[in-house]
Amino acid sequence: MIQITEDIAIDEKEIQEAFIRASGPGGQNVNKVATAVQLRFDAANSPSLSQDVRRRLAVVAGKRMTDAGVLIIQARRFRTQEQNRQDALERLIRLIQEAALPPKRRRKTAPTLASRERRLTSKRRRAQTKKIRQDTPKSEE
Numbered sequence: 020m021i022q023i024t025e026d027i028a029i030d031e032k033e034i035q036e037a038f039i040r041a042s043g044p045g046g047q048n049v050n051k052v053a054t055a056v057q058l059r060f061d062a063a064n065s066p067s068l069s070q071d072v073r074r075r076l077a078v079v080a081g082k083r084m085t086d087a088g089v090l091i092i093q094a095r096r097f098r099t100q101e102q103n104r105q106d107a108l109e110r111l112i113r114l115i116q117e118a119a120l121p122p123k124r125r126r127k128t129a130p131t132l133a134s135r136e137r138r139l140t141s142k143r144r145r146a147q148t149k150k151i152r153q154d155t156p157k158s159e160e
Contacts, residue, residue, distance in 0.1 A: 021108070023115045029067045034111070035059045036104065041095035055095035058107040063088020068115070076118035090114070 021029045041055035062068060062076050062084065077084050084090050092114075094107035130138075 021112070023112055024119050027067055027072070027115065027119055029060075029065065029115075033060060033065055033067065034108075036107070038100060039093075041103075052100075054098060054100045054103055055093065056100065056103040056107045058092045058094070058104075058111060060090040060092075060111055061088065062090050071121070072115070072118050075122075076115060079114055079118045 021031060021034075023029060035058070037057045037059070038053040039055045039057055040053050062073055062080075065073075068076070073088070076090070077088070080090050083092060090111070092107045092110050094103040094110065096106055097103050
């Protein structure tokens with residue numbers, strides 16, 4: 020079990036890893052060894068996540084989440100398979116932790132008296148400037 024938060028723990032069986040060849044540094048080794056990791060987590064069908072966490076995870080994950088609800092994380096930052104596996108797992112944990120936090124409720128606030136007064140003063144000043152710039156109508160003789 021992978022402990023994400025106090026309430027959320029994910030079974031290792033829910034995560035699939037595939038090793039692919041990475042681009043980037045590594046010399047000849049990069050062409051021979053599949054060091055990059057593609058981690059897949061089926062968030063839509065995971066019994067570990069509540070419906071609210073799933074919904075927020077889809078927003079947090081963005082393009083990394085497929086239409087079927089599978090979260091795909093690719094890790095190719097390091098030259099070794101093990102480091103990339105660890106990196107992918109840490110990124111998954113961070114995403115789920117972020118989704119587990121409920122959003123803060125917005126408290127409605129009214130503008131202060133001083134801010135309203137500043138706004139009205141600037142509007143009057145702007146109106147005065149525009150009035151001065153207007154062409155004066157020519158009188159007919």
